Amino acid sequence: MAERVFAGKLQRAGFADVWVGGQQPFGIDQAALYPLFTPEVIQVMRDTIPADHQAHVATGVIVKARRPQ
Amino acid sequence: MARDLMFQQEIKETVQRAYAAITGGAGETVARRHYRDHELAEVPPGAVQWALGVGNPVRYARLQPGQTVLDVGSGGGIDTILAARRVGPEGRAIGLDVLEEMCERARRHAAQAGVEGWTEFRRGEMEDIPLPDASVDVAISNGVLNLSARKSRALAEIFRVLAPGGRICMADLTVEGDLPPEVANDQSAWAG
Numbered sequence: 001m002a003e004r005v006f007a008g009k010l011q012r013a014g015f016a017d018v019w020v021g022g023q024q025p026f027g028i029d030q031a032a033l034y035p036l037f038t039p040e041v042i043q044v045m046r047d048t049i050p051a052d053h054q055a056h057v058a059t060g061v062i063v064k065a066r067r068p069q
Numbered sequence: 070m071a072r073d074l075m076f077q078q079e080i081k082e083t084v085q086r087a088y089a090a091i092t093g094g095a096g097e098t099v100a101r102r103h104y105r106d107h108e109l110a111e112v113p114p115g116a117v118q119w120a121l122g123v124g125n126p127v128r129y130a131r132l133q134p135g136q137t138v139l140d141v142g143s144g145g146g147i148d149t150i151l152a153a154r155r156v157g158p159e160g161r162a163i164g165l166d167v168l169e170e171m172c173e174r175a176r177r178h179a180a181q182a183g184v185e186g187w188t189e190f191r192r193g194e195m196e197d198i199p200l201p202d203a204s205v206d207v208a209i210s211n212g213v214l215n216l217s218a219r220k221s222r223a224l225a226e227i228f229r230v231l232a233p234g235g236r237i238c239m240a241d242l243t244v245e246g247d248l249p250p251e252v253a254n255d256q257s258a259w260a261g
Contacts, residue, residue: 013224035091048249058242068233
């Protein structure tokens with residue numbers, strides 16, 4: 001899910017003051033530390049994602065919003 | 070019966086099956102990326118080992134003593150326990166997780182942390198949160214919304230349980246552009 005899609009879903013749910021920040025790159029090596037990513041899918045990622053993108057396949061973000069009064 | 074054109078049930082079952090099969094979290098190496106030493110010192114080692122999040126929503130949530138906080142997808146309980154420490158015994162921390170065995174694990178960790186008196190863990194789905202309307206001051210989650218096949222429904226449920234003026238603070242992953250189809254179509258990637 002892209003950042004703008006995430007923010008849009010929050011707005012459509014009724015949230016206000018949507019803020020997205022704290023961006024941190026998330027790469028394949030980091031994904032490999034999580035047990036929910038199987039070794040097979042990690043290998044598929046290594047085989048199919050260009051080498052210069054493998055350190056940043058996703059972005060960790062913090063998303064904040066408020067339910068209006 | 071209506072056809073599940075978005076494969077929502079298949080995605081849900083795949084994610085839950087993968088989640089139920091894991092025997093540990095991402096461990097201390099990952100936890101140290103997201104939590105400072107003093108934060109890790111506030112939770113028992115088991116909760117650190119079972120950490121599966123991708124950030125530190127509690128640090129950004131500006132929790133205050135006396136608040137009620139909901140941790141959506143509480144896993145082994147690391148963020149719920151940190152939140153419980155911030156809201157204190159005048160407040161309430163509620164962890165929600167789809168697996169009863171994970172709730173049991175988190176209860177043990179909360180007891181080891183000494184916050185069990187104002188902390189509870191409930192089994193339930195983020196798309197159907199077992200809490201009354203407007204009963205929560207702050208909702209947090211950590212790497213969980215992306216696992217839902219019904220993200221808009223989950224956000225609507227969080228909106229429902231938040232009191233007017235209540236806040237949501239989530240850590241999650243975003244992806245810009247398309248992943249290769251071999252990755253996007255791999256069932257095990259849905260769970261990651």
